Amino acid sequence: MATVQQQLADISVAEAGSRVQTPFERFRADFFASRVATGSLYVLVAIILIAVFAPVISPTNPYDLATVTVLDARLPPGAKSGDGVIFWLGSDGAGRDLLSSIFYGLRISLGVGIASGLVAVCIGCVVGLTAAYFGGRTDSVIMRIVDIQLSFPAILVALVLLAILGKGVDKIIIALVVAQWAYYARTVRASALVERNKEYVEAAKCLALGHRRILFRHILPNCLAPLIVVATLQTAHAISLEATLSFLGVGLPITEPSLGLLIANGFEYMLSEKYWISFFPGVALLVAIVSINLVGDQLRDILNPRLQR
């Protein structure tokens, strides 16, 4: 029965004087309780490391025009290039090593996804907190803007923006930020509304602490849990959105291909036995997104306030 479990949780907590676990230690213990999540976290960390150290660990530099030659084009996985380098995953239509391309592509994909996520989180936080805390007209106006923004499909917003702004990494980050900030604003506002009515916020007001302090030192830290979950899952979404945009040929220039562009490049070969040119970038993208989602799922379960002690 729920109440009995609750009572149990209350009882085992009232043990001041024993095992001083900080909230972070508790969080860590809860997270690694799931093997799936632990595995996904390792994969995710590996992917991030690959992305960061791509120039160091890639067998070749696929964008060095000096070494890339069309004579190496469309070689199957495991074949050797003219220079004697093994193309573990084959080569694409222009003769670039696919493995190296994937490493660099992960870099772009992850970089764009995470960067746009971070900026969107900051904007969303400020907007959501303001709306929740000040309420009234401020809240109405802000939330109407958010609602309008959210009623457009993200991809449509991004496409329109990119059509106006043109190509480039910075431009695609802007487009992704604009497509995403509204989710964060809504999430933060929802948590902040709940926290705002709690007695510790009233106590802070009673102690004559200023608005800014109450917002950022009291309310925001308690809104982080759902925000972290949404941010993780949204980052995966941003990465896949960016891949879609690149696949459609919008956004990133050919000189900085993300995984989406790599997939697009190999599309024409899909039915002519040279599957690897699209397939392996596709798998890499899939693995990245799934691992982020699984980590996000576990975070959502353990940060669930109902189970919080």
Next chain:
Amino acid sequence: MAGTGPTLRVEGLRTHFFTNDGVVKAVDDVSFAVDRGHTLGLVGESGCGKTVTGFSILGLVDPPGRVTAGRILFNGEDLLTAGEERLRSLRGDRIAMIFQDPMMTLNPVLRIETQMVETVLAHQDVDRATARRMARDAMGKVGIPSPDERLSAYPHQFSGGMRQRVAIAIAFINQPDLIIADEPTTALDVTIQGQILFEAQKLCREVGTALIWITHDLAVVAGLADRICVMYAGRVVEEGSLDDVLDWPIHPYTRGLLNSVPSQKKNGERLEQIPGMTPSPLNLPPGCAFKTRCPRADHVCDAEPELREPVPGRRIRCFHPHARGSP
């Protein structure tokens, strides 16, 4: 059925929860009996195991908890060996429960009528119209005005006090032999609490239902119960008739509890407080669980005290009980 022996007799009940952090002995040797038409007040503070006792009687304890020992004799039948089918046929019919939060009884998406009729039809062989009439009468009996209209309402259309009355009506509708009420008035206002207590008293008298009233509020028990049973850290520490226990408490915990309640005698003076806190059930000290807070404790209390009956009808679990009549 009734008449021979108590409606409910609990003997040596133990309910343990096997959690990752250890074994929580939520109920650890609880025994008491309730006669037909009588009310037992089961009293204690949070964590003492009184709610889990109530759930154990009804077989509502979920894993990781389970009843590990004891007998629960309901009209002579041991509920612990009865099986889930039998328990299901008894619940709502012969034994009913009233919870602190009436929304634990009431389904928010069903009309009151639907739920009450369902309860009747599940246990009695009557037609729908008769069941509806019984529901209407039950609503009237608990003092809900215009019962015909209110039957077709949803729970959210009632106030808290009204909802609790509906929960009581549902509990009494099949005229059970035993009702377990778990803090039903704790969340209600004083004047509404008075109404609920009045209804519960009246119905028990009419129907002859045995009532176990679980609460931490000694004053409520004083107005309602025939016998009182005090629990601490999963064990019964004192039991006896109401007047006897309240006027002559002999267990140091009961005494401390009574002294903690502001009353006539101690106007404006410091209340005698029991120092410290209830120990965590994961970490009970060996021997008497109260010894860390007891002014009379000594090395003898390192052994576990048994529940003794120094005088018929009065039971005590203590090595150093106060003498009856001592200050």
Next chain:
Amino acid sequence: MTPMIETLGLSKRFVKRLDLAAKIAGRLGADVREEVVHAVDRVDITVGEGEVVGLVGESGCGKSTLGRMIAGILPPSEGRILFRGVDVATMDEREGKKAALQVQMIFQDPFASLNPRMRVEDIVGEAPIIHGIVAPRDKAHYVAEVMRRVGLDPDYRRRYPHQFSGGQRQRIGIARALAVKPEFLVCDEAIAALDVSIQAQILNLFMDLKEALNLTYLFISHDLGVVKHISDRVVIMYLGRVVEVADKEALFAQPNHPYTRALLNEVPRLDLRRRAYQPVAGEIPSPLDPPTGCHFHPRCPHATQRCRDEAPVLKEIAPGRLAACHLNDGT
């Protein structure tokens, strides 16, 4: 002498305004109205220095709202609050802040009243440092001192609220209030959520602190036994209005207002065994839709036509005793 806190005609209305959709529906003929809750209705109370005033009432009576207005958490809709004779609304920023710190509140819920992400030393030490009451380098020492005063071991100051029991958390809340050196504490059901034996501990703590620090209390509670124990004077509220004010002894010995009498009658007492309850009829009305005239008339055994039409005024019926009931006018 000037009372420490005085409220004059203090009211609070909560208005649920119609949004655009509802306004349109209203124009089209739907029955939508602005919902107004008169949580507090023209309340005049005074609390003298060093006094403990018990504020009693059931749900919807407005006692918590009144407490929050006095503590400065909620702005009043109407009326004035005087702190030591000075209207708080007329104070400049510096004075106003000083006055705000002098009036602190202790909350009911020991779980929700502490920020779960702050350590105890920060919960207690934040405000004094920000307001310059103590220098940052003396924080640890000051926090330890305040914690000791409320009966907490200072060694625990780096812990988080979830590592404490309900009673200890309540002590942390009291420490937080005391850290800014207040003169007046509003205790809003401060012990209601605690176990009986812990209630006694905290109640004793309140009484000790009052003596040691010369504090004044507004003690809000629904528990008449506790109010009787700790208060000097008692104020009874019903549905937003004050219905009776009296010294403790006088109120409990001879309650005047029918609601007070019913309340005292209903309260379960240890010495009343196996009583036959005679409950007050009727439900507590909703503050959204209060009865006309005297709010209590639907449940009052002595109601007259005048009670239905005219709201009674709070009048002095004896030295130091006030009551709002038409029945007093007859005598």
